[in-house]
Amino acid sequence: MTAFVPGLDLARMLYDDVRPVLEERGLAHTAALIGPGSDVLGLDDVTSTDHDWGPRLQVLLSPADHAAHAADLHEELRHRLPPAVGGWTTRAAAAGDDGTRGQDAAATGPVEHRVRILTLETLLRELLGPVDPRRAMSATDWLVVPQQRLLELTAGAVFHDDLGLTAVRTRLAFYPPDVWLYQQAAAWSAIGQDEHLAPRAGMAGDDLGSRIVTARVCRTAAQLALLQERRYAPYDKWLGTALARTGSTGALREAVSAALAAGEWRARQERLGDALVELVRRHNALGVTAHVQERTVQFHGRPFAVVDGAQVARLLAGAVTDPEVRALAARPLVGGIDVLSPSTDLAADRGRTDALRRLY
Incomplete structure (x- = not known):
């Protein structure tokens, strides 16, 4: 059995392979692992590995760069990422009926990876809904967002940040x-x-x-x-x-x-x-x-x-x-x-x- 490696460590290793591709394209970017998942909270263990777990990463681009590069970048990473990092496959299985994804270490060919390429605005909307922490927040804004989601945004790790995710995380570090x-x-x-x-x-x-x-x-x-x-x-x-x-x-x-x-x-x-x-x-x-x-x-x-x-x-x-x-x-x-x-x-x-x- 492959030795367990915390998901945050796998994300850091994965970014080491993603970064050169981004640098070759000259793309300002943010790379992080935040959002849902026990790995983001540093609470993952062997049981966590059965679904929605493994080497994964969010790469944020500016809206203009996302429009120009996201699709091609996703495809390039399929051909350039290694099949495994830290002993764990980078290949994700197709989503099951419940929407969760396992790992597919037996697959061959281009890597069906878990590198999500999106914008900061899209990521924030996924986590916070219509609450935008880059603007002045009312008390109601704070109260309608569950603490778990605030934790998902402020926990995890940021490996590189050209686009301001760290500033958002600092602002949301805790309640006023x-x-x-x-x-x-x-x-x-x-x-x-x-x-x-x-x-x-x-x-x-x-x-x-x-x-x-x-x-x-x-x-x-x-x-x-x-x-x-x-x-x-x-x-x-x-x-x-x-x-x-x-x-x-x-x-x-x-x-x-x-x-x-x-x-x-x-x-x-x-x-x-x-x-x-x-x-x-x-x-x-x-x-x-x-x-x-x-x-x-x-x-x-x-x-x-x-x-x-x-x-x-x-x-x-x-x-x-x-x-x-x-x-x-x-x-x-x-x-x-x-x-x-x-x-x-x-x-x-x-x-x-x-x-x-x-x-x-």
Whole structure:
């Protein structure tokens, strides 16, 4: 079996073979590996190699050069690229019924490669839909783009950049300060709405319901912890991994794991309370609002331990100064689209971006 090589390393090797062809044509270009894929996040492994993986690259040209050279360049690369780099074939199989592509190491002749030749504008539209980060962005622009897509654009690697992709990535590196506060406020608001429901369900004999709500609070807690670190949250498959790669979250991860593993609602709410108190400690360390007490309290006299997430949300909303974001914070704190909904289809559908603006 071929030894595994991370996709970002394969992309770098592939660019070494693509670059001379571009230089011979005198083409200003950008070369990168960004967008969807575990390889872009540096999270690929042997399991990742079964589809939509392998030596691949995006080459960006100016609109004029793309019109003049893209088709010929694609064909030239078919004849000049090696059949493998890093021990992995550069030959892609035909797309399957689900649109994914495997590898075809047995093929011969010109290489059916994975070098995409496009423009910066096309790439940005694929990733962000109608949001153009090269222009002034409103708070709504930031909120209608899921964090996973912002991560896809700002993760990965740029190997050469004549056309300004690095500047776009720098601009999108993280939320503007007031949008950051708003996103945290929305997450705390969601916690405030849910934190008492898991023990209430457990007291009523609905252990399954208690577990389901606990899991929802823990998901929100994970997203919030990454926000506190000024990091975009990936979609749920990689949420725990992203948290584990953030060294300051050890105590939170331990408490969340204990809450999810607890077999009885009283123990579950105790461990969930530990997780939420740790989130409060982390919040206080940011110094963005007045100090919040770092302990649980009873919910309206009931034996349910909560930290009153709604209170933290109000403090964060009150710290916002940007007029547009203040107007958003004066309404129900629904948060960005991936805080509002875990739907993968909604996050992936760029065609709904303009419709989603009406939420804000």
